[in-house]
Amino acid sequence: GNSVTQMEGPVTLSEEAFLTINCTYTATGYPSLFWYVQYPGEGLQLLLKATKADDKGSNKGFEATYRKETTSFHLEKGSVQVSDSAVYFCALSGNAGNNRKLIWGLGTSLAVNP
Amino acid sequence: NAGVMQNPRHLVRRRGQEARLRCSPMKGHSHVYWYRQLPEEGLKFMVYLQKENIIDESGMPKERFSAEFPKEGPSILRIQQVVRGDSAAYFCASSPTVGTDTQYFGPGTRLTVL
Numbered sequence: 001g002n003s004v005t006q007m008e009g010p011v012t013l014s015e016e017a018f019l020t021i022n023c024t025y026t027a028t029g030y031p032s033l034f035w036y037v038q039y040p041g042e043g044l045q046l047l048l049k050a051t052k053a054d055d056k057g058s059n060k061g062f063e064a065t066y067r068k069e070t071t072s073f074h075l076e077k078g079s080v081q082v083s084d085s086a087v088y089f090c091a092l093s094g095n096a097g098n099n100r101k102l103i104w105g106l107g108t109s110l111a112v113n114p
Numbered sequence: 115n116a117g118v119m120q121n122p123r124h125l126v127r128r129r130g131q132e133a134r135l136r137c138s139p140m141k142g143h144s145h146v147y148w149y150r151q152l153p154e155e156g157l158k159f160m161v162y163l164q165k166e167n168i169i170d171e172s173g174m175p176k177e178r179f180s181a182e183f184p185k186e187g188p189s190i191l192r193i194q195q196v197v198r199g200d201s202a203a204y205f206c207a208s209s210p211t212v213g214t215d216t217q218y219f220g221p222g223t224r225l226t227v228l
Binding site for chain 1: 147149155158162169205218221222
């Protein structure tokens with residue numbers, strides 16, 4: 001079945017450091033890939049997505065490239081801020097039929113210190 | 115356009131009571147997904163509904179849990195005879211049309227079972 005594996009946290013960085021959160025997946029067919037962010041005490045917000053191989057999703061300085069050859073969708077940001085402290089979730093959805101239920105990684109907690 | 119709304123935001127129940135969680139999708143959205151986030155675990159898909167139809171309930175426990183999305187009104191996730199293990203954050207998400215893979219999340223309902 002489909003699954004998502006992301007690097008375990010917590011990740012602690014200093015402000016302006018480079019961020020990478022690894023995400024790999026197992027899926028049949030050609031899934032869509034997502035990064036969601038959850039700020040403390042809040043719901044989930046879509047950060048970025050990619051729907052086909054070699055697509056790059058980007059938003060708020062974050063980027064991730066859909067790599068079919070390595071089945072990966074790593075999240076990167078060149079210079080993190082304190083306000084980026086949150087939990088980041090990698091997820092996939094199948095593209096067959098109408099059911100687009102999301103399969104989730106366990107989440108990676110990021111803490112950015114000033 | 116108001117976002118996805120969930121209520122209540124926090125719900126406390128004693129063991130054996132019933133919990134009703136409500137989700138109002140974004141205007142014009144006819145697809146609703148429910149997910150559960152257990153402490154120290156990731157998000158898990160529970161059920162996918164379209165108006166008046168349950169499409170996929172493969173992630174929902176067979177007993178005590180039920181969901182509906184009537185023609186009029188919000189989607190309801192109902193948990194009968196709650197147990198402490200039901201304590202979790204429950205998120206709903208909606209999407210607009212058939213085949214659209216982006217889901218928009220509500221703020222969640224945090225259920226605590228005493």
